[in-house]
Amino acid sequence: MKKSTIYIVLFFIMMIWGFNVTALKLLVAEFSPVTITSFRILTASIVVMAVLFSLKKVRWLTKKETGYVLAGSLLNVVAHHYFLSVGMKFTSVSNGGLILGLGPILTSIMAIIFLKNKISLLKGLGIISGFSGVFFIIAEGSGVTSVSFGDVYVFLSISSQALSFILIKKAAKTLDPRLMTGYMLLFGSVILFFISLVTEPGGLTTLSKGSWLGWLVFLGSAVFATAIGHMAYNSALGKIGAPEAAIFLNLNPFFALIGAVLFVGEKILLTQIIGFAFILAGVFLGSGAFEEKYKLSKHKRMASGVKSGQ
Template sequence: MWKIYGMLTFVMVMWGLNLPMLKYLLQYVGPVTMTSVRIFTAGVTVFLILCALRIVRMPRRAEWKYIIPGMLLNVVGHHYFLNNGLTMTSGTNAGLILGTGPFLTAVFSSILIRVFPTKIQWLGVFLGLAGVSSVVLADGGLSGISRGDAYVFLSIVVQVLSFLIVAKAAATLDPRLLTAYMLILGGSTLFMLSLAAEPGEFAAFASVPPTFWLIFALSAIFGTAVSHMLYNYSVGKAGPTKAAIFMNLNTVVALAGSALFLGEAITARHLAGLLFIITGVLLGSGAAEDVWRKRKERAAVKAEECG
């Protein structure tokens, strides 16, 4: 299991750094056009890796019912909302909002399999939402919610739902191969959308600086291809809820990356929001209850031994 934990830690660092990288790339090319090419590049990268590992095969008919909805949620929906949102909000705000992923995963997992969250998990949900609200509502009530903040939140909602599909698909289809098909099909779908939403924007690639291509390659290969492949593999092994616990690290790295590379200020309000989110993660994901239960079990065993 430590191998899985190591993979998840690497993925969260890559996802956290990917946020300021995306923010940089979006200065030069429209959000849908840029992300469609980036995602398709990531899909080709994953296929090349899997070809080297000799685990590529055509999906069975029954497996397409996971690939198509997984692609629409995990790739098209998530990246469409995330990249459009990043053009309208800060990387710092986006990082904090993405920090709601762990407890959203816990809640959706519980509700969809008819096992409802405990009172402590619900407390975690509200603490996490309070942390996000302290950031995005600070500029004046509901009017403080920017369209970009709403888009980023929608991006994490659809991504969380996709993790449940990945967990089910892992029973017959290698999650890494599922990732490859989702990225290729999702990138192609996003490109078709870009032709309607951003006509002529593809020409913008001709005038970008050399640094753009370096950041583009890092984002496509490590921030998306390798990271999505490893995360979906980890979800298949550890389950969506346990894997999602690590997403709080994503938030921390995103905040640090936005401050370091984009020059965005981290205020006391952001730090307070981060504290609420991490507390919400620990409670909402059930991690705190697991630790408490294990301590009680160990104490009971010691009491029996002493008795």
């Protein structure tokens, strides 16, 4: 597959993920948040496993791999989607989408803490810029007292997902990330379902009252955003590398803002625009994407110079 084709695929994935924030807002407004999330993740896991089965990629896990999958399920699926579903019920689509844009920066921080990655000046500046952007978004110009319960939960959601990427990176040495994704979604959906039975006793009754539009949004979110989106992104990441793929994540909060305006009629505030600019700069610097692109460009120039000198 040509790089240009991969770039087009990544562009559409980011658009789907950005609009999916609006979809989640609509779903948690119509159904019990944790209950509908458990069914959405279960549906996604069935799609992923069906695709992998057709590709003959499904196999039993080793004892060590099972440990990674269970830990990844708790962080990447249970904690991430629990906090996200509940958080989106109490915050705006625009705020939620912008805070989720911190993913690459938080992943970089987790790598520094747990993988002993070095922190450069540019990465440090990127981290500061990213968190400055979050301050503008959640405070909305009124100070920290205006931080909402939903904003905090969305932040916890993306933090738990970033931590899970460390486990996924370690497990990827022997386990196909796509297969790990399928198992994590399957195990995580079951755990979320039992949590919903405790936290939302009447959650199952809301499923019978859902509208046809609500179920259409449910299917779109489960199949295209969660299942196909994650599989396609992991595939693209393996072909062009993490630095180039990470740059496209900058489009995620942008499309979340567009979705907020188009589908739920939210008004974008100046503080959110400022916050988006800070996060955009923060992700580009803090994720290491800028440094990797610079090193790659420098390496190509040096290689070109050596070749011309010959």
